Amino acid sequence: MSAAETATTSPNLIVIFTDDQGYEDLGYFGAPKIKTPHxxxxxxxxxxxxxxxxxxxxxxxxxAALLTACYPDRVGIPNILFPGQSLNPEETSIVDLLKAKGYANMCVGKWHIGHKPERLPTRHVFDAYYGIPYSNDMELDPTAIFIISCPSRIPLSL
Known part of the structure; x- marks a missing residue:
């Protein structure tokens, strides 16, 4: 199979990772009040x-566990992170493995595993990032939500 054929048969992957979500918090699973049509x-x-x-x-x-497939303690993040702490960008992640297979990728939303510029998602192999570093910064000006190095080949509208 050629590389072009492989690229057309590889599935699209979208991982939706939320905090404190219950089973019936999405419309598909029966949420009566919350509408989630997309x-x-x-x-x-x-x-x-x-x-x-x-x-x-x-x-x-x-x-950290989702990205690295390791127990949080193994990658040095046993608890919530505070300013100055982060996931080591040298850790191998699922994003590294998918990128090696030709996948484009993007991180959207709350990151919360490192807030300094050198620890944001684009330093962890993500092609683009649109979001906030952590959620205890919600009082920031709305312009704190930003796009970092988003190549034109990656659609921003999902």
Whole structure:
């Protein structure tokens, strides 16, 4: 199979990672008040995972575990991160592995595993980042939400 054929047969991957979400917090799973039509459509057209397990119940270690496939303690993030702390960008992540297979990628939303410029998602192999460094900065001016080095080949509108 040629590289072009492989590229056309590789699935699109969208990982939606949220904090404190319950099973019925999405329309597809029965939320009576919260309308999530776009996520519902993705659930109808794609693969759904109905059993949820996390390496930690707190956002920073859980995000680090998802990215690295390691226990949070192994990558030095056993608890929520505070300013000055971060995931080491030298850790191999799922993003590294997907990028090696030709996937374009983007991180959107709350990062919360390092807030300094050298620790933001684009330093962890992400092609682009649109979001906030952590969620205890919600009182910042709305212009704090930013786009960093987004190549024109990556669509921003999902």
């Amino acid at each position: 996520i519902d459509r993705m659930a109808n057209e794609g693969m759904r995972f109905t059993d949820f397990y996390v390496a930690n119940s707190v956002c920073s270690p859980s995000r």
